[in-house]
Amino acid sequence: MTEKMTHIERVLASLGDQPVDRLTVYPIACGVSRRTIGDGTMLYKDWCSDPKNYAQGLISGQKYFDLDLTVGLMDLSVIAGDFGSHVRMDEQNTPFVDDPVIKGPEDYEKLQAPDINKGRSGVILEGTKIFADALKNETITSGFLEGPLLALTQSASAEKVFMDMYNNRSAVHKALGTFTEYLRDMVKGMGQSKPAACMWDYLWASYSCLGDNEYDEFEGQYKYAGGLNELVGKEGMALAIHNCADLPHLDTQIKAMKPAAYTMAYYPLIPGSPSASEVIGKGYADNCVVCGNIDPQGYVRWSQEKMQKTTMNLCQEVKTALCARGLKSKYCIASGCEVPPSVTTRLENIKTMVDTVKQYGQVTC
Amino acid sequence: MQGQEILAALENAVITGNKADSIKFAKEALENGVKALDAIDNGLVKGMTIVGDKYAKHEFFLPQVLLAAASLYGGLDILLPHIPTDGTAKRVVGVIGVVEGDVHDIGKNIVKTMLTAAGLDMHDYGKDVPVENFVNSVKKDGAFILAMSTLMTPTMDGMKSVVDGLIENGDRTTVKIIIGGAPTSQPFADDIGADMHAINAQEAVKKVKEVL
Numbered sequence: 001m002t003e004k005m006t007h008i009e010r011v012l013a014s015l016g017d018q019p020v021d022r023l024t025v026y027p028i029a030c031g032v033s034r035r036t037i038g039d040g041t042m043l044y045k046d047w048c049s050d051p052k053n054y055a056q057g058l059i060s061g062q063k064y065f066d067l068d069l070t071v072g073l074m075d076l077s078v079i080a081g082d083f084g085s086h087v088r089m090d091e092q093n094t095p096f097v098d099d100p101v102i103k104g105p106e107d108y109e110k111l112q113a114p115d116i117n118k119g120r121s122g123v124i125l126e127g128t129k130i131f132a133d134a135l136k137n138e139t140i141t142s143g144f145l146e147g148p149l150l151a152l153t154q155s156a157s158a159e160k161v162f163m164d165m166y167n168n169r170s171a172v173h174k175a176l177g178t179f180t181e182y183l184r185d186m187v188k189g190m191g192q193s194k195p196a197a198c199m200w201d202y203l204w205a206s207y208s209c210l211g212d213n214e215y216d217e218f219e220g221q222y223k224y225a226g227g228l229n230e231l232v233g234k235e236g237m238a239l240a241i242h243n244c245a246d247l248p249h250l251d252t253q254i255k256a257m258k259p260a261a262y263t264m265a266y267y268p269l270i271p272g273s274p275s276a277s278e279v280i281g282k283g284y285a286d287n288c289v290v291c292g293n294i295d296p297q298g299y300v301r302w303s304q305e306k307m308q309k310t311t312m313n314l315c316q317e318v319k320t321a322l323c324a325r326g327l328k329s330k331y332c333i334a335s336g337c338e339v340p341p342s343v344t345t346r347l348e349n350i351k352t353m354v355d356t357v358k359q360y361g362q363v364t365c
Numbered sequence: 366m367q368g369q370e371i372l373a374a375l376e377n378a379v380i381t382g383n384k385a386d387s388i389k390f391a392k393e394a395l396e397n398g399v400k401a402l403d404a405i406d407n408g409l410v411k412g413m414t415i416v417g418d419k420y421a422k423h424e425f426f427l428p429q430v431l432l433a434a435a436s437l438y439g440g441l442d443i444l445l446p447h448i449p450t451d452g453t454a455k456r457v458v459g460v461i462g463v464v465e466g467d468v469h470d471i472g473k474n475i476v477k478t479m480l481t482a483a484g485l486d487m488h489d490y491g492k493d494v495p496v497e498n499f500v501n502s503v504k505k506d507g508a509f510i511l512a513m514s515t516l517m518t519p520t521m522d523g524m525k526s527v528v529d530g531l532i533e534n535g536d537r538t539t540v541k542i543i544i545g546g547a548p549t550s551q552p553f554a555d556d557i558g559a560d561m562h563a564i565n566a567q568e569a570v571k572k573v574k575e576v577l
Contacts, residue, residue, distance in 0.1 A: 163428060267547065
């Protein structure tokens, strides 16, 4: 199918709410893209531990699925692992921390930041440079980093951190300070890799987890996320935020933090979980490209017909809401969270989603 | 302190997430002749129910809920050994855990706490629980309720493996299975042969109570 705009033209137009030939589309297909390399048998652990493999997967996935964007999401155990947590590395699925480095209150203050160029953080920095360079004339690219509170909860278990917010408040802040300093170095490293944007995963900003005050104290404030967001701009990258939680703090993360793009999920069973039309209708897409919200399990469990119908319905919902709001293009049809990187994910469903947006994503108000 | 004051203190200890107070007032309850079951039901559980309601209304958030749960268990550790044998015999056993390959256990821990507060004797198998451990738990623990959760799509199929394993070993008919976690739904529960699905801890308690 020949299209009237290039990926870059379309994304830039969307960022400025200019007319587009169709809505932008981005299934967050990162780890799963390794399966588009060669004979498709690359193991997850080989993809996520080698910068060339990591970049090659993202480059190959962009071409295979014809994506408008490329984001370098790896998994959420990267920083915890580099700080000393043990990561269980399954061959074909998302790795996770099975032995956190922080076991007791005293461990918060003992954290030692590693060299950003070693471990999987180094893989991300080096790999981002490779894919950002390779795709600079094809798509808008974005690096991906875990926010400080996420890095801490991965390093200690979320339950422990949440209780220690009250039981050992100063120790938690000390650890957040350590992670923030580390992340400042990562942002500077990311700036040298030259992706167009840097996307933060700030997933604890959810009303099913933290209230506004707690989120502000333990991540949102200038000392942590606020300053990191500012640094992203100073390093020449656009700010993007990912939050796949059920009840995201949209006022904080969109209206106050002012990202250029915000990716989010939708949980129809959870009362209050905002749908695409509600998000647009309430003005969150006025100054930010909101990206969402195909259910990630659809890539594993649905038929191609169901994926096509769901994507068509989302396109229609988004187009109607954009027109009602007087907007032209500030929504990207995306997955609500990462497309599962497992071997059971149906690559044809990813392709179907993209092709459906190409066919039904034209906005005519 | 008199009985009613002690019960109110226990309730408040849970609401404020003060484990030390919970332990202190549980001991005080026993020393002052308050029945252990009364102290649990009209003190600790009453407090936890209020915490659950506040969480549902977004007046409380996870830190407060987790501290309340820790406080509840602090009091229960003191009081449970003092429940008469005929009282403990009435408690329905439930087993709970996060399926293999997943370590997200906050939701599971809250459901466990609320089911404990609802009167069940919950056996917690933790996170990343192998299929055979779930399957064997039903007979081993004499469970009537089996609760499983996962937050990740790729690990959902582990729930079906547990159901299939229970059918295979003949224990499926003796247990009611409830599942939860972000990617799950009632249609998925129906697909894999589970009995119930809950979107949160409050709904889990409601649905479990309906089948007791």
